[in-house]
Amino acid sequence: MNSFTEENYLKAIYKLQEQSSEGVANSDLAKALGVQSASVTAMLKKMAQKKLINYEKSKGFRLTDKGKQIAVNIIRKHRLWEVFLVEKLGFGWDEVHEIAEQLEHIHSEALINRLDVYLGHPKADPHGDPIPNANGIFAKSKSILLSETEKGMQGKFVGVTDHSPSFLTYLDKVGLSLGDTISVKSIEDFDKTYTLQLKGKKEITVSNKVANSLLIAG
């Protein structure tokens, strides 16, 4: 069995290697985990011995299949628990991350499979992030950033790339919820501010920074 610490390393490595296709750097991992890089070096050695990562000094490293499988399973658990917290317990989408960070480390295959059934095999968590199935397969979704769309585009708000509570509560405040249909009314020339039409009636204006954190599907 893997310790919480090891599981957190696996998860962090997975996320880093997904977004770069390169080997992961010690320093990036150290920053992601909030530890010193000396700690990372020590931990990587142990994880390499356990065949969780491929590791050569100063070369950048990647998860092995075994490491990846564990990492994906933790992400699966994290996201299923987030669905539970929002759908069943009524938490806001801005409140669930920290609790799910704890729940993701509960070890029980039976538990997570039953939870999955109980929740109706959800395909995405409350932030729109895909939930891998029990075999670790993610449903591929083809969404793009709102900031990459043009005037006149119409689509559905399906996810966020910024998961911070402050951003999420901002979206709540302006009345933007996952699943909403939106169209781009106009894009300000000088600062790329987006004016959006929501569900036929409400109209809102958001900064480019916001547009850059919203995922839209056709």
Added chain:
Amino acid sequence: MNSFTEENYLKAIYKLQEQSSEGVANSDLAKALGVQSASVTAMLKKMAQKKLINYEKSKGFRLTDKGKQIAVNIIRKHRLWEVFLVEKLGFGWDEVHEIAEQLEHIHSEALINRLDVYLGHPKADPHGDPIPNANGIFAKSKSILLSETEKGMQGKFVGVTDHSPSFLTYLDKVGLSLGDTISVKSIEDFDKTYTLQLKGKKEITVSNKVANSLLIAG
């Protein structure tokens, strides 16, 4: 915040001190936790410094109010999670203990309060053990062991004192479930075997060992 280890010590001490009204012995705690008594000595020192227990060398020790409060809260969480696992996820009452041992250490007051609401403020876990409220107050229940009842007695099966999966699956097999109304048809003289009438129809015979693990309320 308390570590898992510390929480497990608190819980174990609580259970030991409840069932004896005397100070708890180092050796009993060591046995309960499956560690050496040298480890217990070391841990008790730390916990005494944190004012979680009252501890004098070789004297037997007890939880302080602060320690007790934490211990009871862990028990509350354990039992609420057990209700969730059985009522919502469909686990058997013999399968939930180990998972709840992990879930009880999740730190979030909001989570446990919402879970409590979601479950409808249950008063007892799937084994009939009382669930303390958010203030740590247990509803007093006045049950007795079946082995202490006499022929002709009629009552309701409200709890078990043996929580082992083997005992619980045995009860499933003979068809005895929490809440069942039973009456004592006869008690064998030479070995105190009990013959019981269940819910008006089924009749079963159980050993005194079993009768000694079943709690009955008038």
Added chain:
DNA sequence: ATCATAAATTAGATTAGTCTAATTTTTTAT
């Protein structure tokens, strides 16, 4: 009351995960 046994404590090690400070290796810029 004293001697044997049981219980508790101390001393010293170990493992996991972390740290700081020093050093080495790698990368980048000129």
Added chain:
DNA sequence: ATAAAAAATTAGACTAATCTAATTTATGAT
């Protein structure tokens, strides 16, 4: 190509929780 900067590693120490072995303290039976 080499110096400066950045990244990674090593060395050595710390904390939490555990262990074994040795010793001390308590208990209990004659």
